[in-house]
Amino acid sequence: MTGDKKKAYPLRISAAVLDAMQHWSEDELRSLNAQIEYVLRDALRKAGRLKPGKAAPADDD
Template sequence: MAGKKNFPLRLDPKLYEVLEKWAADEFRSVNSHIEYLLRETAARAGRLPSPRSLGPGTETQAPPSDSTTQD
């Protein structure tokens, strides 16, 4: 597994408090919740490959498939 990229992130203290509470509600660390939110948003925007190719532990969901194909 490839390592993770470390970088400093500056957040407004009030935003951090919101993220901290939200992460606790989801049983995640603030760091993993930020990564989850960014990954989910990037996937929805079509900036990431399908969630299945992102590897284990990825919690994004694939868009619903069209099951109206005819035989």
């Protein structure tokens, strides 16, 4: 990581989406938290909303 501090954030998410993310994270050998962060970061990058240098890979929790 590039020195960015992690912040905790309570996330409300549907059971179906959470279950799908859990299975996806297992398939990718990531923690659920790391998978959610990866998906969010990828969406932000694709939308041009992530500043350069902020796309460091997530720590595998």
